[in-house]
Amino acid sequence: MAGDEALADLEATHEPLPPTPTGLTGGGGAHYHFIAPPDVPTVTLAPGLELKAAGAQVVLPPSRSAAGRYFWDTGAHIADLPLAPLPDWLLPLAHQARRHPGQSSKELPPTIGEGERNRWLTSLAGTLRRRGCTEPEILACLRILNASRCRPPLDERELAKIARSVARYAPARPPDAPVPRSRRRIIRLEVADAR
Incomplete structure (x- = not known):
């Protein structure tokens, strides 16, 4: 089921998403x-439908990718429309998806192909950085996983670039550090291409 179909099913069961800034990929x-x-987790709610939070990277318009340019939807530009609160019905779904994922987050895919290597290794590097790993530690882990999982492996320069880029970010707060209740985060619900 494509992401837009999964979202339509959820909206039919609950309620439509409120007007909020919307980027098109x-x-x-x-x-x-x-x-x-x-406390909103980053989870896959359905194939093609992800809730990005908890330190996930966000691509904003007018960024470009191999697939094309990102832009704001008509009438839903971030400068013209205030951010809506996350719908109440999405939070329980996110927590349920985190407790019962389709694939355990501890299981790594056996092989990563050419179209996924960079994204997959960058995601892993981000996880390591959030947990406080340094650039050399991140690079060492990337080398191991690149050699064992990526087909064909990325070259050493690309691995070093990923580690250097990710190491620029500050690690996450320690797990035992209190999070103020008033702190709120901006997140996104990502709907993949239906084609």
Whole structure:
């Protein structure tokens, strides 16, 4: 089921998404941006439908990708429309998806092909950085996973570029550090291309 179909099913069962800034991707997908409490996880709600939060990277218009240019949907530009709160019905779905994912987050795919290597290794590098790993530690882990999982492996320069780029970000707060209740985060609901 494509992301737009999955979203339509959820909206039919619950309620439509409120008006909120919406970015359109070069590949035909959409990103709905919301304000949400700090405990919203990054999860896959259905094939092609992801809720991005908890430190996930966000691509905003006017970025470009191999699939094309990102742009704001007509009438839903971030400068013209305030961020809506995350719909109440989405939070329980996100927590349920985190507790019962389709694939355990601890399982790594056996091989990563050419179209996925960079994204997959960058995501892993981000996880390591959030947990406080340094650039040399990130690079060492990337080398191991690149050699064992990527077909064909990325070259050393690309691995170093990923580690250097990700290491620029600050690590996440320690797991035992209190998060103020008033702190709110901007997240997005990502709908993949239906084609």
